[in-house]
Amino acid sequence: MSNHDDNLTELYDKDGNLIGALITAQLWSSIKPRIMDLLPKEAPKEKPEPIGEWETLKQYWDFAYPVDMDVHCELCGNKTENWETDEPRKFRLMSCNLGGLVTFKCMHCQGRVTKKHFKDEITVECTEYVPEKSKHLEARY
Template sequence: MPPISSHFLELFDAAGQARGVHISAELWSRIRDKALPILERALYELDPSCRPQPEERPEPVAEWESLLAYWDFTYPPAYDVACAHCGASTPDWRADEPRRFRLRGANLGGLVTFQCQSCKSLILKKHFKKHLTVECLPYVERCS
């Protein structure tokens, strides 16, 4: 590649360290479709915060309401949620705006799951007939 071109120019600082690249609009239009996926993958590795957030599905509140409608445990329902990993907590997850914890699922067997919005940990509240147990699992990023 020629060292100086109106279409491609590598930029260096006074110490000779590479600082960037300038690509003309014409060159970019020719390579964009092939180069952009490669650049995005590299960018997401260098700076994960640049990743687009996946679309969040709505909280399954109807599942929670079904659990409450058929509640036959020996204790009242608890609305408090706490994350053992980052220390976030709330006395009533339903009242928070914005949400500190998002309801991920609830079933008639008594399992209710939440996701911490601070550290993305998963909080499992397991309702048994006479007692409740709580587990907090750290967030694990899935490979795609």
């Protein structure tokens, strides 16, 4: 890491290659109008579904019930008996871990469906899509 006054911090990998930079909000406010034309205009591409993690969870499945493939969005009513086989996809796998936490994005309302797999039960939570971040929840440096 290298600091250029208090507004810019250059970030380097373990081999000393520059990989990025962190700038303060104050510096960003002053340079943003000058560089916006240089930034890509296309929307960011969605990351691929973490199917490998899902396959790992299924391989090590040790819950008292069979692997569950159904997903239901309580926000808009979208549902499927098997999210893997839907064409087109009704739900997109967003994250999955070996502990049994699996999240999906509803392709109808963009809401988040979170399935928590416990030893004896599954709990499901649905969270409404929020298009803009709340300034109260943003990190402060």
